[in-house]
Amino acid sequence: MSDDPDVDLEARLEETAAFQPPEQFVEQANVSDPDIYEEFEANWPACWEGAADLLDWDEPYDQVLDDSNPPFFEWFTGGQLNASYNALDRHLDERGDEAAIEWIGEPTDEANRTYTYAELHREVNEFAAGLRDLGVEADDVVTLYMPMVPELPIAMLACARIGAPHSVVFAGFSADALATRMNAADSEYLITCDGYYRRGDALEHKAKADDGLAGVEHDVETVVVDRLGDAYDHPTGEHDHAYADLVAANEGTTVEPVSRDAEDMLFLMYTSGTTGEPKGVKHTTGGYLSWVTWTSQAVLDIEPEDTYWCSADIGWITGHSYIVYGPLSLGTTSVMYEGTPDFPEKDRLWEIVDAYDCTQLYTAPTAIRAFMKWGSEYPAAHDLSSLRLLGTVGEPINPRAWKWYYKHIGDEDCPVVDTWWQTETGGMMVTTLPGVGEMKPGSAGPPLPGLDVRIVDVNGDPVEEGRAGYLTVNRPWPGMLRTLYDNDERFVSEYWSEYSDTDSDDPDDWVYFPEDGAKIDEDGYITVLGRVDDVLNVSGHRLGTMEIESAIVGVPGVAEAAVVGGHHDVKGEAVYAYVITEDGYDPDEPLRENIIDTVEDAIGPIARPEAVVFTPELPKTRSGKIMRRLLEDIANGEALGDTSTLRNPDIVDDIAASVGDD
Numbered sequence: 001m002s003d004d005p006d007v008d009l010e011a012r013l014e015e016t017a018a019f020q021p022p023e024q025f026v027e028q029a030n031v032s033d034p035d036i037y038e039e040f041e042a043n044w045p046a047c048w049e050g051a052a053d054l055l056d057w058d059e060p061y062d063q064v065l066d067d068s069n070p071p072f073f074e075w076f077t078g079g080q081l082n083a084s085y086n087a088l089d090r091h092l093d094e095r096g097d098e099a100a101i102e103w104i105g106e107p108t109d110e111a112n113r114t115y116t117y118a119e120l121h122r123e124v125n126e127f128a129a130g131l132r133d134l135g136v137e138a139d140d141v142v143t144l145y146m147p148m149v150p151e152l153p154i155a156m157l158a159c160a161r162i163g164a165p166h167s168v169v170f171a172g173f174s175a176d177a178l179a180t181r182m183n184a185a186d187s188e189y190l191i192t193c194d195g196y197y198r199r200g201d202a203l204e205h206k207a208k209a210d211d212g213l214a215g216v217e218h219d220v221e222t223v224v225v226d227r228l229g230d231a232y233d234h235p236t237g238e239h240d241h242a243y244a245d246l247v248a249a250n251e252g253t254t255v256e257p258v259s260r261d262a263e264d265m266l267f268l269m270y271t272s273g274t275t276g277e278p279k280g281v282k283h284t285t286g287g288y289l290s291w292v293t294w295t296s297q298a299v300l301d302i303e304p305e306d307t308y309w310c311s312a313d314i315g316w317i318t319g320h321s322y323i324v325y326g327p328l329s330l331g332t333t334s335v336m337y338e339g340t341p342d343f344p345e346k347d348r349l350w351e352i353v354d355a356y357d358c359t360q361l362y363t364a365p366t367a368i369r370a371f372m373k374w375g376s377e378y379p380a381a382h383d384l385s386s387l388r389l390l391g392t393v394g395e396p397i398n399p400r401a402w403k404w405y406y407k408h409i410g411d412e413d414c415p416v417v418d419t420w421w422q423t424e425t426g427g428m429m430v431t432t433l434p435g436v437g438e439m440k441p442g443s444a445g446p447p448l449p450g451l452d453v454r455i456v457d458v459n460g461d462p463v464e465e466g467r468a469g470y471l472t473v474n475r476p477w478p479g480m481l482r483t484l485y486d487n488d489e490r491f492v493s494e495y496w497s498e499y500s501d502t503d504s505d506d507p508d509d510w511v512y513f514p515e516d517g518a519k520i521d522e523d524g525y526i527t528v529l530g531r532v533d534d535v536l537n538v539s540g541h542r543l544g545t546m547e548i549e550s551a552i553v554g555v556p557g558v559a560e561a562a563v564v565g566g567h568h569d570v571k572g573e574a575v576y577a578y579v580i581t582e583d584g585y586d587p588d589e590p591l592r593e594n595i596i597d598t599v600e601d602a603i604g605p606i607a608r609p610e611a612v613v614f615t616p617e618l619p620k621t622r623s624g625k626i627m628r629r630l631l632e633d634i635a636n637g638e639a640l641g642d643t644s645t646l647r648n649p650d651i652v653d654d655i656a657a658s659v660g661d662d
């Protein structure tokens, strides 16, 4: 024992492999009965009626699951509903004057905007009327190319109101990416904005949108939101319409929400494109909305009275499901922040949690590792005691980052839910229920009740506990994607060919394959190891990049690590480690040796890194995922591939230069 209580605490946390949900949390949790797993199992698929019951239906459904044409599963067939009605209208009586969205702009000298449910309802109606004025009809795909401004969720809900599916393209994506997606979806309408703020600078956005439109094969009516005011005057073309004009022309207009079939498309979302060609994932109205609403309630523990904050971008599926549709369907207050966590200072998020008394925070491991790197003094300077639950999504979280989050943000009082899911799954799939299961840092947890998730070998047989295998989902679920837009064939080949009997009409013969590797422990807890293609082959041994990364990030002084395979004449592949140090630590020789020794100890000499490259940053996509493909190119000394979806393209050259120094 040392004299420093903080050191003891760190040591105690370090040794703890499992944490019980805090008692005061369990007492108030939306779900706290462990029997839920058995009940759902005994009652499948009718167990999902409860999720559908969280919504208001215009027409009740006839059938929970129609599995007559696998893998084209359909949910809640015969039912009709409208997503904007569920997110807005039905809350007006009781919560009309409560905040639906608390929007915080990046500039600190600018007024934040609160939209009550009544105000949000009003503007959604006015803009829905404006969209109709432009000619938008049910089933027309409307593309939204916008940063984190309130008009983005308003536009989504306006589209949903009139039955027009939206397709949101990340504002950070290139003009080319916009054009590809608009052409693929044959989208004749675009909603964008003049620009936005990033780390204090006003960035132009409309010019980029116009560049993209130059590559679109058909005419497009474009709506432009004025975010920057006088800071940027964009040129106005003949097909451009000011958002403010459309809304003003429809002041006070109400638009009857269009009843949609449960299986009608709610939106299209192109996956982030970390791997290959973008895929137009189709989500429908009844199943998707039920899924995100139920998981928001059961996993994020959302109550109407909460001030819930998901810090993701709405241009990513997490923002669709867990900033907009799930939280608003539950009538809660959803926080939306425009900027980056380090502007103007590295405590911006904690200042917001403090000022708004946020009750939940849902963020990504990459952000948590950045907070760790910056140091615990930033959260310590604020009162975070309003927080009741913490969540992560997007990547595996290593135990050290998990524990840092648990301790320095949650004060050991908040459960942490590590949620595994994908654009394709619509919502969460593998995670603990925070009021039920114990938490094991580094492991997402068991599949949610009613799901059949297995870890299998190449033949589809369950692997032994603790051994790496492939994650599969062996039964359909309401939030699942229905197809890839206009490409049923690719839908089947991409997700259903690996483990299914594709000639069979029996739904039990169809297995969904998300292309992630994972392992499972004796309690059925699943640790996701990362993408299947993130596996190295060193002298015939298969090594998961994530396991090596996790060992490296466990070394004091290391904030973040990315491991890739570089070509090696003898071994086939060799381990290349790119490492970011924590603030206050020098990237020196002793640290390098410590990293190499730690990997050898944790995994074995076979995993010994060939090179450890210290770098100030890693190439990442907008959703915070490391672009390992680029790091591989660097390791192999090859020309760099496409960097158009990168958040920080310059960094690639810097890293390449430091590899050259080695």
Ligand code: ATP
Residues within 6 Å of the ligand: 271, 272, 273, 274, 275, 276, 278, 279, 317, 392, 393, 394, 395, 396, 397, 418, 419, 420, 421, 422, 423, 424, 444, 514, 515, 516, 528, 529, 530, 531, 623, 625
């Ligand atoms: P693309 O499919 O175009 O390559 P993407 O897979 O990065 O893009 P998303 O759907 O946003 O797009 O990400 C889902 C993937 O993120 C999962 O398949 C998994 O690899 C990873 N992931 C998400 N959450 C977790 C988690 N909690 N633990 C481990 N991995 C996670």
Ligand code: MG
Residues within 6 Å of the ligand: 271, 422
């Ligand atoms: Mg994916």
